[in-house]
Amino acid sequence: MKPAISTLQRTVTACLFLAGVAALNAFVGSETAQGNLRRWRLSPPHPSVSTNVVNPTTRAIRFFLAADAFSSTNRQAELDSIRAAFGQWQAVPGTILKFEDAGLATGSLDVNLNDNTNLIFWTKSSTLINSNRTDISGSLGLCFTSFLSDGTLLNADIVLNGVEFGWHTDFFDTQTTNAFVENVALHEIGHLIGLAHAAIGTATMLYHGDFGTSRIPGLSSDDISGVCALYGTAATISSLGHLQGQITVNGTPVFGAVVSLEDDTGTLVAATPSRTNGLYQLPCVPAGHYTLRVTPLDPAVPERLISGPDIASSYATAQTSFLPNPGAGVTLTAGATNTLNLTVTNTAPPFRITWLRQPSALRDYYFINTTPIAMLQGQSNFWVGVFSGDLPSSGLTLQITGPGVTILETTNHPMNSVFTSLAGISVRVAVASNATPGARSLVVIRTSDGARAYANGFFEIQSTVPDYNFDGLDDRFQRTYFSPFTSPAAAPQADPDQDGMSNSAEYIAGTNPTNSISRLAIESVTQTINGATIRCRTVPGKRYQLYSRPVVASGAWQPVGTPITASGNVTQWFDPAGTGGARYYRVGVVP
Amino acid sequence: MAGGWHLYRGSIRLFLAVAVFTACADWRPLSIEQLTARAQLIVRGTVTSRTCQRDGAGQIYTTVDFQVAEVWKGSFSGTNLAVVHSGGVLGDEQAACPQEVDLPPGEEAVLFLILNPAGQAVCVGMAQGKFRLISDGNGDKLAVNPFHGRQPLQSKTGSIPQPQAPLTVSELKRRVCSNSK
Numbered sequence: 001m002k003p004a005i006s007t008l009q010r011t012v013t014a015c016l017f018l019a020g021v022a023a024l025n026a027f028v029g030s031e032t033a034q035g036n037l038r039r040w041r042l043s044p045p046h047p048s049v050s051t052n053v054v055n056p057t058t059r060a061i062r063f064f065l066a067a068d069a070f071s072s073t074n075r076q077a078e079l080d081s082i083r084a085a086f087g088q089w090q091a092v093p094g095t096i097l098k099f100e101d102a103g104l105a106t107g108s109l110d111v112n113l114n115d116n117t118n119l120i121f122w123t124k125s126s127t128l129i130n131s132n133r134t135d136i137s138g139s140l141g142l143c144f145t146s147f148l149s150d151g152t153l154l155n156a157d158i159v160l161n162g163v164e165f166g167w168h169t170d171f172f173d174t175q176t177t178n179a180f181v182e183n184v185a186l187h188e189i190g191h192l193i194g195l196a197h198a199a200i201g202t203a204t205m206l207y208h209g210d211f212g213t214s215r216i217p218g219l220s221s222d223d224i225s226g227v228c229a230l231y232g233t234a235a236t237i238s239s240l241g242h243l244q245g246q247i248t249v250n251g252t253p254v255f256g257a258v259v260s261l262e263d264d265t266g267t268l269v270a271a272t273p274s275r276t277n278g279l280y281q282l283p284c285v286p287a288g289h290y291t292l293r294v295t296p297l298d299p300a301v302p303e304r305l306i307s308g309p310d311i312a313s314s315y316a317t318a319q320t321s322f323l324p325n326p327g328a329g330v331t332l333t334a335g336a337t338n339t340l341n342l343t344v345t346n347t348a349p350p351f352r353i354t355w356l357r358q359p360s361a362l363r364d365y366y367f368i369n370t371t372p373i374a375m376l377q378g379q380s381n382f383w384v385g386v387f388s389g390d391l392p393s394s395g396l397t398l399q400i401t402g403p404g405v406t407i408l409e410t411t412n413h414p415m416n417s418v419f420t421s422l423a424g425i426s427v428r429v430a431v432a433s434n435a436t437p438g439a440r441s442l443v444v445i446r447t448s449d450g451a452r453a454y455a456n457g458f459f460e461i462q463s464t465v466p467d468y469n470f471d472g473l474d475d476r477f478q479r480t481y482f483s484p485f486t487s488p489a490a491a492p493q494a495d496p497d498q499d500g501m502s503n504s505a506e507y508i509a510g511t512n513p514t515n516s517i518s519r520l521a522i523e524s525v526t527q528t529i530n531g532a533t534i535r536c537r538t539v540p541g542k543r544y545q546l547y548s549r550p551v552v553a554s555g556a557w558q559p560v561g562t563p564i565t566a567s568g569n570v571t572q573w574f575d576p577a578g579t580g581g582a583r584y585y586r587v588g589v590v591p
Numbered sequence: 592m593a594g595g596w597h598l599y600r601g602s603i604r605l606f607l608a609v610a611v612f613t614a615c616a617d618w619r620p621l622s623i624e625q626l627t628a629r630a631q632l633i634v635r636g637t638v639t640s641r642t643c644q645r646d647g648a649g650q651i652y653t654t655v656d657f658q659v660a661e662v663w664k665g666s667f668s669g670t671n672l673a674v675v676h677s678g679g680v681l682g683d684e685q686a687a688c689p690q691e692v693d694l695p696p697g698e699e700a701v702l703f704l705i706l707n708p709a710g711q712a713v714c715v716g717m718a719q720g721k722f723r724l725i726s727d728g729n730g731d732k733l734a735v736n737p738f739h740g741r742q743p744l745q746s747k748t749g750s751i752p753q754p755q756a757p758l759t760v761s762e763l764k765r766r767v768c769s770n771s772k
Binding site for chain 2: 030032033111112113114115128130131132133134135136137138139140142143144145146147148149154164165191196197300302307309310312313316
């Protein structure tokens with residue numbers, strides 16, 4: 001009898017809880033059936049969580065990596081790619097989020113949320129995993145979590161699909177269509193820490209991305225907002241602004257309206273869908289002035305950018321038939337929570353954006369898909385655009401939010417003129433070299449009546465110096481010399497080759513930070529009656545300036561001659577003033 | 592000039608032949624044909640109940656009781672089919688995966704299934720393997736799966752496929768049966 005009662009109780013419990021509720025916060029947080037955000041309790045660790053999962057001393061989330069990785073030939077790089085993904089989440093400033101590489105796991109590995117071990121592994125022989133209860137066909141990666149009803153995460157496993165897909169680790173390889181380990185791991189680790197799929201284009205937590213190495217490689221402001229909300233220190237949270245409110249139509253709450261917060265540079269800082277009661281929260285964004293915009297998700301039809309089910313199954317019934325509200329201004333102050341309610345009009349949008357034309361220098365080359373458009377600071381004369389099946393054939397303008405992007409030329413694409421059953425509009429753009437990096441939005445406006453459609457955060461301006469681990473050093477330099485590029489040895493002030501030059505200094509000098517022979521150093525000074533000859537190790541292509549002064553500890557360093565662009569590994573200067581007495585020299589790298 | 596214009600238009604046609612659907616960072620959804628090929632059993636029916644429990648290792652999983660009305664592929668002689676999937680809720684503890692299939696009691700659906708070594712049915716590709724059936728308001732039923740039509744597409748002709756009409760259950764059955772012979 002007892003087991004029968006137990007089964008009945010379990011069935012009832014499941015029926016009550018599996019109905020689920022929609023997420024509430026900015027970014028989109030994964031919630032428990034009771035509506036609590038899922039997160040790791042780190043300070044202090046939750047007593048129900050194994051010390052093998054969260055280290056009670058370091059307060060770090062521990063993870064094990066499968067020793068065999070994906071391949072035998074690239075094993076170390078594959079493991080380091082996963083470590084780099086953990087490193088990027090951990091690098092978000094102002095949080096207590098910390099990970100600990102607990103070691104390598106061997107043997108027959110499978111998902112097990114009751115083994116008190118967080119595991120990341122590739123399945124390589126079968127897509128049927130998780131004690132043969134889950135078939136992962138068609139999925140690159142999946143994250144399984146267990147948690148308590150208060151949201152406390154207990155255990156998590158990530159599986160990567162090595163049966164159906166090839167994998168690569170070279171960030172600089174733009175040709176391969178194999179899955180990039182770091183991208184997929186970054187996304188799945190987002191789930192591991194409690195995030196659901198995002199509502200804006202350039203987020204790591206967007207439900208889809210590129211083949212091969214992503215053009216949107218790191219965390220977005222929306223992802224960062226999520227980490228800060230879940231794991232921010234008290235000081236961080238009190239230094240940020242917080243916004244909440246309700247979206248209604250004719251006095252009735254709107255479910256699944258995307259509420260986007262755009263700063264004065266046009267950057268989409270965070271977005272979230274409203275929940276069933278129309279309420280939304282946008283916590284943990286930098287203080288400042290913003291525009292709050294409300295837009296509908298796309299219906300779950302094949303041609304779409306983001307629909308409710310793309311965020312979570314609980315958003316399958318999101319309301320999509322209302323006009324966008326272009327927004328209201330709001331100023332957020334540090335440590336305070338503002339409330340801003342907005343209304344929308346209960347009319348189906350006359351048109352939407354469902355395809356994005358990727359940048360092309362050629363007016364007549366069209367490449368469209370549903371991934372965000374990415375352009376670098378300073379790029380100009382590239383065509384970008386939008387298409388859909390219901391855009392008018394004429395009478396449209398296309399804008400990109402915020403300053404720093406100049407529309408040089410506009411071309412309308414009437415229905416069927418470029419793609420079957422699609423109309424569109426393209427613009428030739430110039431991105432200023434000082435344009436603020438971040439997620440912008442594309443806006444189509446019908447000139448006759450001002451009707452609008454948005455692609456929220458689907459245009460990203462990228463810095464010419466990528467820094468997705470937030471340490472001030474160019475990621476490309478770190479990726480070239482360090483694996484993972486987020487390791488302590490890659491830090492700006494580290495000097496792993498112990499040649500006296502920090503990584504930052506080696507980056508500026510163009511030298512190899514892992515080779516002590518490769519450093520900026522004066523090799524010799526030869527003095528004759530005609531002057532002094534100074535020889536210095538140099539990097540071809542770099543510009544150098546020689547300085548001198550007569551006293552070692554004081555006096556201004558005076559340039560000797562003009563800067564020289566090195567053509568070889570050694571560059572030589574002649575100083576006619578260095579004929580007698582003491583004279584001191586130094587060489588600097590100049591822009 | 593007119594000839595030049597036409598030549599120019601011709602060159603446009605050459606350049607625009609690259610509409611590509613880009614698939615997911617964590618999904619590369621299966622087409623109906625791929626689902627059909629992978630499935631050992633394809634059935635239409637209704638969820639009658641679901642039960643969360645723990646296995647011998649203490650893991651939470653869910654067993655769904657699915658009342659079979661039609662078998663579209665494979666063989667199944669009974670009425671009630673046991674479908675298992677990961678996750679669920681037991682007391683204060685829950686387990687979940689974002690892409691897991693959700694089969695609430697009362698839901699009518701077409702399921703694309705494989706059989707695990709224990710003989711239990713498992714949805715192909717998790718949520719991809721379920722097409723929920725809803726009324727179209729005109730006496731027919733639509734088969735709804737948010738990933739239907741999101742399979743990678745690449746055209747050699749220069750245009751993406753026409754927007755797809757809503758998928759009726761009869762059309763889904765036709766495509767399944769024509770690919771499962």
